[in-house]
Amino acid sequence: MPDEPKSNDSNPGNPDSDEDDWSTYASAGYAYSVVDTDEATEIVEPSEDEWFDGDDFEFQGSVINWDAPPCPAPLGIEHLIRIGSCDHCLQRLAGRRTAAQGAAGGAEIRSEARARNSELESLDKPDLCPLCEDLFDDVENIVIRIIDQTGEVDHSSIQLGIHMPKDLVEEEDRIRTRHGSPGSQPMKSAFVDAIQEVLLTHVNEVQFVKEKPDLMILIDGLTLRVSVDVRPVFLFGRYLKLERGIPQTRWPCRACRGRGDGCESCSETGLQYLDSVQDLIGEPLRIALDAEDTSFHGMGREDIDVRCLGRGRPFVMEIKRPQRRRTDLEEIQKAINLKAKDRVEINSLRWSDRAEVRRVKETRSEKSYTIRFRVEEMPEEDFVIESILGLSGVKLAQETPKRVSHRRAAKTRYRTVNSVSDVFVEGDEAQFTLQCEAGTYVKELVHSDEGRTIPSISSVLGGLDCEVLWLDVQEIHSE
Numbered sequence: 001m002p003d004e005p006k007s008n009d010s011n012p013g014n015p016d017s018d019e020d021d022w023s024t025y026a027s028a029g030y031a032y033s034v035v036d037t038d039e040a041t042e043i044v045e046p047s048e049d050e051w052f053d054g055d056d057f058e059f060q061g062s063v064i065n066w067d068a069p070p071c072p073a074p075l076g077i078e079h080l081i082r083i084g085s086c087d088h089c090l091q092r093l094a095g096r097r098t099a100a101q102g103a104a105g106g107a108e109i110r111s112e113a114r115a116r117n118s119e120l121e122s123l124d125k126p127d128l129c130p131l132c133e134d135l136f137d138d139v140e141n142i143v144i145r146i147i148d149q150t151g152e153v154d155h156s157s158i159q160l161g162i163h164m165p166k167d168l169v170e171e172e173d174r175i176r177t178r179h180g181s182p183g184s185q186p187m188k189s190a191f192v193d194a195i196q197e198v199l200l201t202h203v204n205e206v207q208f209v210k211e212k213p214d215l216m217i218l219i220d221g222l223t224l225r226v227s228v229d230v231r232p233v234f235l236f237g238r239y240l241k242l243e244r245g246i247p248q249t250r251w252p253c254r255a256c257r258g259r260g261d262g263c264e265s266c267s268e269t270g271l272q273y274l275d276s277v278q279d280l281i282g283e284p285l286r287i288a289l290d291a292e293d294t295s296f297h298g299m300g301r302e303d304i305d306v307r308c309l310g311r312g313r314p315f316v317m318e319i320k321r322p323q324r325r326r327t328d329l330e331e332i333q334k335a336i337n338l339k340a341k342d343r344v345e346i347n348s349l350r351w352s353d354r355a356e357v358r359r360v361k362e363t364r365s366e367k368s369y370t371i372r373f374r375v376e377e378m379p380e381e382d383f384v385i386e387s388i389l390g391l392s393g394v395k396l397a398q399e400t401p402k403r404v405s406h407r408r409a410a411k412t413r414y415r416t417v418n419s420v421s422d423v424f425v426e427g428d429e430a431q432f433t434l435q436c437e438a439g440t441y442v443k444e445l446v447h448s449d450e451g452r453t454i455p456s457i458s459s460v461l462g463g464l465d466c467e468v469l470w471l472d473v474q475e476i477h478s479e
């Protein structure tokens, strides 16, 4: 069977910094250098020595007191004003209580400082705040972009992430730790707080979380690009496969590999088999949650020609990029079972999470199978029944079967047959049920795979050719 189709989720944490981004936002006033473009003005980061000789601030026309004490000392605040700190950063670093928060609080601090020292009034303002490069001016703009992209998407929690150029973060950290009040909030978290605060004035009932968000929103502090990652929804359930010939997961067409619009051999469906357990269950869910795609995680899988009965096989369905995150599970389970009647049936449907995907995929359970096989000439009935029952409790040695040897390493596995029951013979056919350890190759246990499985039904019947007619997973003994 082919591997599950690869997820085509893009990685929003790593937006392309192509030229388009730079030119689109060039008007935002960010003085960053762009490598490989003609328009770019290269900025050489000053070394430590250059930084502290005061050259950068010569335009101020006054000598900056680099030995100024840190905030909240008045001289420290004065220093921040002299180097051109914006109101946001002033409020953040000053360590003073202000009536207003944010920029308004910074304006209070600035006017107090000017009242103390009128020289501060006449200072030229640099183009950009040396701490944040005027990033805080873009908060409103970013919030509008966020709302544009999330307005239609059902969500109750958001995790905000921000990417900022390393040199800006380092520069800010250097100024803050030297001149800011002890415990001043770093720029990144202050910026995230500012965005959350403004966002909350536009939307209601959204929680900002540090893990498992409905929406992961990443902001590029350089390009102001906002990328929204709608996190998947997970559902746990158990499925029964009542009809043979249905693969567990979507199986792309062998000829065209499901690319593009398919091909002639798959009637333009891109699929080798029109139906799969994944789609029979997943499509109604995908449609109900208005999602892009699904990913199916089963507790193991049965071959396409094997039914799966009993309480069914546990699975977790991952619904990707859902526009809605809630639906009536009882209703949808009924609808799925009605539509896939006599083919696939589900039960125990409930909401789940990514952690359960791991649990389901890692669980190895004992299984019971019912198997029917045929021989050319059936031996004495009592002998057949006794021989098959005799396999109960036997440890099998199984070499990697021929049918899977192209994708599994050759080795010998030892698996125990825990019990054998319900053996009967009908003409040249026989049927039995067995319970065995997880990972037993059951078809091979019957026909021996040319002696690769020892012992086998074939060997205990005296080396007869045993042809497996059908196989059912009777029960998966989990939970």
Ligand SMILES: [Zn+2]
Pocket: 085, 086, 087, 088, 089, 090, 129, 130, 131, 132, 133, 134, 135, 136
């Ligand atoms: Zn600033």
Ligand SMILES: [Zn+2]
Pocket: 253, 254, 255, 256, 257, 258, 262, 263, 264, 265, 266, 267, 268, 269, 270, 271
């Ligand atoms: Zn095709």
